[in-house]
Amino acid sequence: MSTIFQDLVDTLRKSTLHFADTKKLMNTLNIIVTIKQVPDTAEVRIDPKTNSLMREGVPSIINPEDRNALEAALALREAHDGTVTALSMGPPQARDALEEALCMGADLAVLLSDRAFAGADTLITAFTLSRAIMKIAKYDLILCGRQAIDGDTAQVGPQIAGFLDLPQVTYAEGLELKKGGSLIVQRGLEDSNQWVQVKLPALITVTGRINHPRYPNLYNVADSCDDAKIKIWTAKDLQLPQAMLGLGASPTTVKKIFEPDRKMKGEMIPGDERQMAEALITKLKEMHVI
Amino acid sequence: MIQLVPEKCIGCKLCVKACLFGGIAVDGKVPRLTDSCTGCGACVDVCRVEAIIASGEKTGPVCDFAAYKGIWVFAEQHAGKLHSVTLELLGKARELADARSAEVTAVLLGSGIAALDGELFRHGADRVLLTDAPFLANYRTAPYERIVARLICEHKPEVILIGATTTGRDLAPRLANRLRTGLTADCTGLEIGPEGGLLQTRPAFGGNIMATIATPNHRPQMATVRPGVMQARLFENKKGETVRIAVSEEPGDGLVQILKTLAREKSSVSLEKAEVIVSGGRGMGEPKNFKLLENLAGLLSGEVGASRAAVDLGWMPHDHQVGQTGKTVKPRIYIACGISGAVQHLAGMQSSDIIIAINRDPAAPIFQAATFGMVGDALKIIPELISQLNANT
Numbered sequence: 001m002s003t004i005f006q007d008l009v010d011t012l013r014k015s016t017l018h019f020a021d022t023k024k025l026m027n028t029l030n031i032i033v034t035i036k037q038v039p040d041t042a043e044v045r046i047d048p049k050t051n052s053l054m055r056e057g058v059p060s061i062i063n064p065e066d067r068n069a070l071e072a073a074l075a076l077r078e079a080h081d082g083t084v085t086a087l088s089m090g091p092p093q094a095r096d097a098l099e100e101a102l103c104m105g106a107d108l109a110v111l112l113s114d115r116a117f118a119g120a121d122t123l124i125t126a127f128t129l130s131r132a133i134m135k136i137a138k139y140d141l142i143l144c145g146r147q148a149i150d151g152d153t154a155q156v157g158p159q160i161a162g163f164l165d166l167p168q169v170t171y172a173e174g175l176e177l178k179k180g181g182s183l184i185v186q187r188g189l190e191d192s193n194q195w196v197q198v199k200l201p202a203l204i205t206v207t208g209r210i211n212h213p214r215y216p217n218l219y220n221v222a223d224s225c226d227d228a229k230i231k232i233w234t235a236k237d238l239q240l241p242q243a244m245l246g247l248g249a250s251p252t253t254v255k256k257i258f259e260p261d262r263k264m265k266g267e268m269i270p271g272d273e274r275q276m277a278e279a280l281i282t283k284l285k286e287m288h289v290i
Numbered sequence: 291m292i293q294l295v296p297e298k299c300i301g302c303k304l305c306v307k308a309c310l311f312g313g314i315a316v317d318g319k320v321p322r323l324t325d326s327c328t329g330c331g332a333c334v335d336v337c338r339v340e341a342i343i344a345s346g347e348k349t350g351p352v353c354d355f356a357a358y359k360g361i362w363v364f365a366e367q368h369a370g371k372l373h374s375v376t377l378e379l380l381g382k383a384r385e386l387a388d389a390r391s392a393e394v395t396a397v398l399l400g401s402g403i404a405a406l407d408g409e410l411f412r413h414g415a416d417r418v419l420l421t422d423a424p425f426l427a428n429y430r431t432a433p434y435e436r437i438v439a440r441l442i443c444e445h446k447p448e449v450i451l452i453g454a455t456t457t458g459r460d461l462a463p464r465l466a467n468r469l470r471t472g473l474t475a476d477c478t479g480l481e482i483g484p485e486g487g488l489l490q491t492r493p494a495f496g497g498n499i500m501a502t503i504a505t506p507n508h509r510p511q512m513a514t515v516r517p518g519v520m521q522a523r524l525f526e527n528k529k530g531e532t533v534r535i536a537v538s539e540e541p542g543d544g545l546v547q548i549l550k551t552l553a554r555e556k557s558s559v560s561l562e563k564a565e566v567i568v569s570g571g572r573g574m575g576e577p578k579n580f581k582l583l584e585n586l587a588g589l590l591s592g593e594v595g596a597s598r599a600a601v602d603l604g605w606m607p608h609d610h611q612v613g614q615t616g617k618t619v620k621p622r623i624y625i626a627c628g629i630s631g632a633v634q635h636l637a638g639m640q641s642s643d644i645i646i647a648i649n650r651d652p653a654a655p656i657f658q659a660a661t662f663g664m665v666g667d668a669l670k671i672i673p674e675l676i677s678q679l680n681a682n683t
């Protein structure tokens with residue numbers, strides 16, 4: 001057992017959790033859930049002066065599909081025993097997201113927070129997260145949201161799997177653990193459902209259709225948000241040089257950000273229902289579209 | 291600039307482990323930089339014997355850009371039928387290749403699919419790299435990743451385009467990871483910039499903003515594009531060269547096994563291909579009112595779409611949902627009935643040719659996106675449209 005994991009187990013023991021027996025813990029399912037703190041997208045605006053994103057005052061939430069991933073992890077833990085560790089990379093305030101994850105029932109949380117991590121694209125985000133996962137060392141299953149609502153790329157999950165050389169299953173809408181350490185995963189594809197079997201350890205990305213996440217247990221706030229349960233790791237803890245991190249190491253560069261071209265304000269058709277219908281049909285005929 | 295001092299190397303390979311890009315190799319006790327070195331200096335930091343030293347400023351890549359040529363398209367097919375996005379990407383690839391005086395290559399994997407090459411040529415490909423083997427019949431991450439990555443390393447394309455389908459979004463990030471290069475998701479615009487690099491424009495933040503992204507120091511440059519965004523082109527008599535590639539199955543391919551695939555019920559709706567879409571939102575009031583939309587769509591030979599609110603309420607199945615987490619559509623006519631026009635909805639339909647909005651609220655944001663707007667009760671306007679269209683024919 002790696003020292004870091006011993007560390008986590010110790011933390012677990014000290015907390016009020018019900019795992020008295022470390023051995024038992026080792027024989028059960030250890031799950032890592034990646035959690036991204038995101039702005040509530042609909043409200044993000046561009047500052048017309050600086051042409052950059054205005055995030056101040058925009059409420060932050062746990063990325064919706066990460067909530068689904070966490071729910072799936074908690075359900076598996078409840079059925080089979082084990083641990084759920086929430087892992088996030090972000091600025092110090094991403095701690096709020098992890099506190100919420102703990103209130104939902106995660107056992108432990110790790111926040112990767114360091115200026116050196118800032119500006120990472122998906123490759124470098126996945127690289128940094130995967131190094132943290134290697135440090136956590138003991139895991140059977142990694143669950144990610146399919147897609148974050150801000151960056152919107154759906155690339156981080158598969159890229160983590162790539163760095164850890166794990167099999168991946170994307171677009172999961174159902175999970176079932178089989179004896180012998182494999183999972184049956186139901187995937188939602190464009191116009192079909194697919195069932196696959198994957199041997200653990202593996203990485204799964206889940207969609208919002210997999211479950212209905214529970215609400216954080218607010219009665220447990222004080223207990224769950226016990227400081228000891230959130231580890232904060234920096235670049236130094238991961239033993240990574242600046243050159244491999246953040247904006248500088250990222251192969252993609254955002255050159256320009258701008259407001260989408262909204263179609264010109266449309267022509268309003270006046271009149272009562274009958275007149276409107278008549279005018280519209282005439283216009284569509286004139287344009288030869290009907 | 292990274293400099294190697296081979297005499298000092300002890301062959302510990304710490305540098306190889308530290309390198310994110312596969313930019314350094316050590317054979318015995320002889321270190322050597324590969325094409326993938328970005329000059330980042332990570333190896334310098336870990337070397338304990340000063341066999342690697344950095345001189346001067348960070349210089350950027352030693353990657354030989356001139357070695358990377360041609361535009362590639364991953365030719366997605368299912369059950370022997372090319373996905374529409376493949377043909378659309380070929381249309382774009384042709385344009386980019388012409389701008390770079392380069393060739394378009396389609397990479398086609400599957401089983402019993404050799405005959406598809408003609409269709410790829412007619413849509414713009416100059417060359418097809420064909421791997422035809424029974425174990426590739428259904429898409430699985432591991433073998434597809436392994437084979438496509440190998441071809442990329444061997445042939446060094448400058449640009450790779452992949453459809454942003456469930457298959458493409460499973461494959462593309464794994465490839466970019468293996469190649470340690472940049473990948474831009476869901477591009478709506480792709481063009482060659484003044485310096486010859488690919489400028490990739492994409493929506494983010496639920497369609498609230500657009501970003502133009504470049505991959506300045508790495509090759510290949512990779513992008514995914516959603517179906518329906520680019521335009522397929524047809525070159526009637528165009529021919530090309532088909533290169534067959536021999537492949538074999540490997541043990542790792544079996545880590546994920548497909549047990550079964552079942553078509554979803556009501557999957558007959560193909561919004562991406564529809565010329566006309568009549569969509570309803572929460573403003574339709576109740577599920578039975580969607581009958582009106584079906585009637586109108588029927589008269590216009592169209593399909594029925596829905597907002598997420600309508601889908602979440604169970605009024606319509608999910609495969610009818612248009613928007614960020616549903617389908618991206620680009621019909622000639624899109625009629626939005628009782629839909630407010632949230633950015634996540636607009637993200638899926640704003641490139642429709644003609645957008646017609648029917649909404650009770652004159653301030654509804656959908657009117658900002660509409661070509662024609664009608665303020666009023668959808669439950670009255672739609673029956674009126676239906677009866678007039680009926681009378682017309």
Ligand SMILES: Cc1cc2nc3c(=O)[nH]c(=O)nc-3n(C[C@H](O)[C@H](O)[C@H](O)COP(=O)(O)OP(=O)(O)OC[C@H]3O[C@@H](n4cnc5c(N)ncnc54)[C@H](O)[C@@H]3O)c2cc1C
Pocket residue numbers: 034035036037063065066087088089090120121122123125129143144145146147148149150151152153154155156157252254257472473474475492494495500501503
């Ligand atoms: C406008 C804009 C456009 C961008 N476009 C691109 C692009 O095309 N390509 C590119 O490589 N980068 C891009 N980036 C950078 C990218 O947004 C960041 O790298 C981001 O940290 C991760 O990408 P995502 O939000 O798309 O995550 P996704 O890949 O959509 O996230 C999937 C899942 O991965 C996990 N995850 C993601 N990030 C974290 C995290 N920080 N901590 C914990 N878990 C996490 C979550 O479980 C999440 O549900 C862009 C950034 C901006 C501002």
Ligand SMILES: Cc1cc2nc3c(=O)[nH]c(=O)nc-3n(C[C@H](O)[C@H](O)[C@H](O)COP(=O)(O)OP(=O)(O)OC[C@H]3O[C@@H](n4cnc5c(N)ncnc54)[C@H](O)[C@@H]3O)c2cc1C
Pocket residue numbers: 042064149570571572573574575596597598599600611612613614615616617627628629630631632633634635638648649650651654666667668669
């Ligand atoms: C991450 C994320 C992803 C999302 N993805 C999607 C997506 O893919 N697709 C999507 O659609 N949404 C998506 N949404 C949800 C989106 O933000 C909106 O909530 C949703 O589009 C609203 O649906 P609506 O317009 O039907 O309902 P509402 O916003 O409630 O609008 C109903 C409209 O009907 C009008 N109305 C009421 N009665 C009548 C009448 N009798 N006649 C005419 N008009 C009437 C009202 O004036 C109102 O404008 C997403 C949200 C998030 C956060």
